[in-house]
Amino acid sequence: MNITVIGTGYVGLVVGACLAETGNPVICADVDDAKVEGLARNVLPIYEPGLDDYVERNQSQGRLRFTTDVAGAIAAADVVFIAVGTPPDEDGSADLRHVLGVAEQIGRHMSRELVIVTKSTVPVGTAAKVAAAVSRHARFPFHMCSNPEFLKEGAAIDDFMKPDRVVIGVETDHARSVMAELYAPFVRTGKPIIFMDIPSAEMTKYAANAMLATRISFMNEIANLCERVGADVDNVRKGIGTDTRIGSAFLFPGPGYGGSCFPKDVKALVRTASECGMPLRVLTSVEQANDAQKRRLSAKLRDLLGDLSGRRIAVWGLAFKPNTDDMREAASLVLIEDLLAAGAEVVAHDPVAMHETKRRLGDRIGYANTSYDALDGADALVIVTDWNEYRHPDFARIKATLKTPVVVDGRNLYDTRKMASLGFRYASIGRGVPA
């Protein structure tokens, strides 16, 4: 089966590399010349653990190819995955320009019966719009599928190779059997392929992200309340997470969710709902709570340091989560803007996202080569991303380097009592008033 993946961002690249890994001939097509040119030389545009090995191996073995010739890639395909971006429009809805543009091209350039798979996260009804756009030019029969992607950046290869489940919306037996065959190598341990109708598959992706975002905002608000009433959110988290009806995942409070998916998908679902005259009150609040949470770290810093004007602040962690260099909607960006607006100076460190941060913020902040370099002359340290290397630092060195021993920890990495005993003025999320 010849596979073409259109769009080689986080999703397209992972999908293409993993389908090639199981033996399929795959062409990844993208309009970004520089990206394709780099990928052809095994230079990845993103940081994703393990992905470089997959790309290099499958490219060298001739199963994976990168091209800017989207038309040619479509003409060669039996199955086309659409994995282009669906950024938020001004009103919060998903911008489908790229998806529908690709659909037009598919209609024009398909050269045989085709299975067309929407991998991008798209609102209910999009597969029907794609089908209409393809139909305008199509000379061959085609079969629509909605196959939402649930990979997590930072663990994308594992998530794709060993998914919890695969959700596939189909309308024809042909599409069902092609997709079952394609995914068979990934579900050998008995994880389910859940076939359903297309609108339900499209909705499943939004419902999953909205549920996860809701858990985060819920726990952030519980954590904020814990601070007020003298409870410790770590205990509360364990106390509720052991309830099998609740489960322990996604209960960690923090500086607010970011990334390319939760913020945009929550907005798009809220927008879809309001267009249907069915306001989603819970999700509207989830978004508001998240926006407020992103301002908690600068507020905590002000509580500890007072006026931030003229202060120098070290920031550890810039990416929206560990093991990625993705900065989209990262909490660090809100914190940094707050600090700069207050007249503070910022020196930042991140193991992999410095390049991307420099591209966004340029010389508005300073960049340190190591986490400890960032502390030189700083009045306080703020931790935004829970990279492993920040988990067990040399506390004596931190204390000796900072001008004042102030640490604001947005990820609850350290023990509050230990930090107090070491003489730090330490604030975290939901674990009582700073010592």
Ligand SMILES: NC(=O)c1ccc[n+]([C@@H]2O[C@H](COP(=O)([O-])OP(=O)(O)OC[C@H]3O[C@@H](n4cnc5c(N)ncnc54)[C@H](O)[C@@H]3O)[C@@H](O)[C@H]2O)c1
């Ligand atoms: N990033 C994630 O973790 C994740 C997870 C699940 C689902 N998704 C969804 O998958 C989709 C893609 O996300 P992403 O993060 O990979 O996006 P991305 O922005 O990283 O990549 C999109 C790619 O599509 C290319 N592109 C745009 N228009 C094109 C066209 N007409 N022809 C060929 N290529 C074109 C762009 O050049 C870019 O390389 C989105 O809908 C997103 O919501 C993302």
